Amino acid sequence: MHKKLFILLTLVFVLVLSACGGGFKPDHKYKVNSFEFTNQDNEKVSDEDLEGSVWLAQFVFTKCTTACPPMMSNMVRLQEELIDNKVEDYKIVSFSVDPDVDTPEELKNYLGLFSAPDESKWEMLTGYDMKTIEKLGASSFKQIVKQIPNTDQVLHGISFGLVNQHNEVVKLYDGKDNVPYDTIVKDMKALIKEGN
DSSP: OHHHHHHHHHHHHHHHHHHTOOSOOOSOOEEOOOOEEEOTTSOEEEHHHHTTSEEEEEEEOTTOSSSHHHHHHHHHHHHHHHHHTTOOSEEEEEEESOTTTOOHHHHHHHHHTTTOSOGGGEEEEBOSOHHHHHHHHHHHHOOOEEEOTTSSOEEEOOEEEEEOTTSEEEEEEESSSSOOHHHHHHHHHHHHHHHO
C-alpha cells in the first residue's frame, strides 16, 4: 500500500513540475550567420561579441518614412519595460538596411531622437553592403530586406527577433503594430535565467 502511494505521489509531483512551465520554449532555432560590423560609436561588433548574451534584433534605417519610427519607439518602450522588470543582461541590435547612407554618426543621431533610457545596451550596426544585409536578414532572421527601385526606401521585415546565448533566433514578434511587450519581457527573463 505504501509503495503504491509513493508511486502515485511521485507521478503527481512530476506532473505538477511539468505543468509549471519547465523553462523557456523556443519557436525556432535559426543560427545567426557570422558577422563583424561597425556600431554607432565606430567600434567593431561581431556575433562572437554577442555570444553569451540574450539580444533583441531589428532591421531599420534612418531615412525610413513608414515602419522604422514606430519600431524604434516600440523598442524604446520595450527597454523601459525591461528596466521596470529589473532585466539587465541583454543587448538591442539594430541592423541598418541602408548601409550606404547610415554611417555610424547618422545612426548615433538617429538613436538620440528616440530618447532610449539606456543607450549603452544598443548596437546600431552598419559597415557592410546591401547584399550582406539582404543575406543576413533572409538566412538568419527569415526577414526580407530589399531595395525599392527608384526610391530611397527599403522593404524590410518588421519583426523583433529574440536571440539566445548561442546566437540562435528563438522567437519573432511583431515590432510595429501589436508588440507583445509582456510576453517579450517574460521570454527574455526565462531565457536569461536558463543561461545562468
